Amino acid sequence: MKTTLTVLLIIQLYGLASCAIKQHYFIDQKKTWYDAQQYCRTNYHDLSTFIDEIEEQQFLQEAVSQTSNAWIGLNKSSGTWKWATGEVTTQISWDTAYDQPNDDDCGLLYKSTKKMHDAECRSVFFFICMNVSEFVMVQQSExxxxxxxxxxxxxxxxxxxxxxxxxxxxxxxxxxxxxxxxxxxxxxxxxxxxxxxxxxxxxxxxxxxxxxxxxxxxxxxxxxxxxxxxxxxxxxxxxxxxxxxxx
Structure with missing residues (x-):
């Protein structure tokens, strides 16, 4: 089952600034973080990302249909947290009430608090994929x-x-x-x-x-x-x- 979460975002995609829409899908299959990413890249665009505070708030406002803890496109490489799309993170809303983050390398969205937790990448959770789209106005009559x-x-x-x-x-x-x-x-x-x-x-x-x-x-x-x-x-x-x- 896929639950659609639609978010309007101003993003930088492949180095080109554009006005685009991220559309998020909750996937009710349990996978490791890397298997989840492979699934998303095969069937969608990637694991879901929200790379600044505005994107995060817009995403979370519509994440009410999330039914379980879920991987997102956030992981740690050489001690630095990065988004699956390559950007280095500048701000993460860690769930400090649960003493997050710990010492693990992959990120998930915790259902009850809508805050970020880290977990072992080999653990299995549901996950959220995204598609990215942009509208084009065509001045041709058909x-x-x-x-x-x-x-x-x-x-x-x-x-x-x-x-x-x-x-x-x-x-x-x-x-x-x-x-x-x-x-x-x-x-x-x-x-x-x-x-x-x-x-x-x-x-x-x-x-x-x-x-x-x-x-x-x-x-x-x-x-x-x-x-x-x-x-x-x-x-x-x-x-x-x-x-x-x-x-």
Whole structure:
């Protein structure tokens, strides 16, 4: 089972400053730290990291679904604590009530206190993986299907705005759109609206009180309205700019 924790972060990724979104997944399999990292790097981006106080607080605010102590992307090399993505740590919220840290080399998030503990890397715990993504505003007009094809060919997918933080990032990019409405990865099919990424449709930023329950046949694709900053159903054949995601 994966529990999605979505966090908007200003990060430095591969040496390039960019506005990106970290999406975190609680993995209910028990592994050593190194096996957990290998799993995350194979199936996601890496073990989860939050490299400054802002990132940490944003992560912890949404870590309420964590069901057990869990490895994160923090370990000690040659006496120095580093993040799995390579950054040397500048601040760690150790669980001092439990006399942390001790003398071990890998870090985990303690469920009850939401503070950091160290543990032997060969110990087995559940763990939290992350994906990293960035939105791209495309000033090219396509139908919804054309937008989907374009994003999947040139980037990764149409953008899914499944959290308030991803909405904030999208709104910062949409100012460059040449059309009032911009295609996003939200579609009505088989009686319901869904994100093509598979994310849960929890956030409600519809232009009406909620998602249209039975939209007209030609109003079954959703776009982000640059003026009202809401989602609105549009004709899937309408030619609009599009918001892609790079993962």
């Amino acid at each position: 139908s919804w299907e054309g937008a989907l094809e374009y994003c999947r060919h040139h980037h990764d997918d149409l953008a899914s705005l499944s959290s308030s933080r991803s909405m904030t990032d999208a709104l910062s990019k949409i100012t460059g759109a040449q059309t009032q409405y911009v295609w996003i990865g939200l579609r009505f099919l088989a009686g319901g609206w869904f994100w093509i990424s598979g994310d849960d449709l929890i956030l409600n930023v519809w232009s009406s009180a909620g998602p249209p329950q039975c939209p007209a046949q030609n109003q079954r694709c959703a776009a982000l309205d640059k003026n009202t900053q809401t989602w609105t159903p549009r004709d899937c054949e309408e030619k609009l700019n599009l918001m892609c995601v790079i993962q």
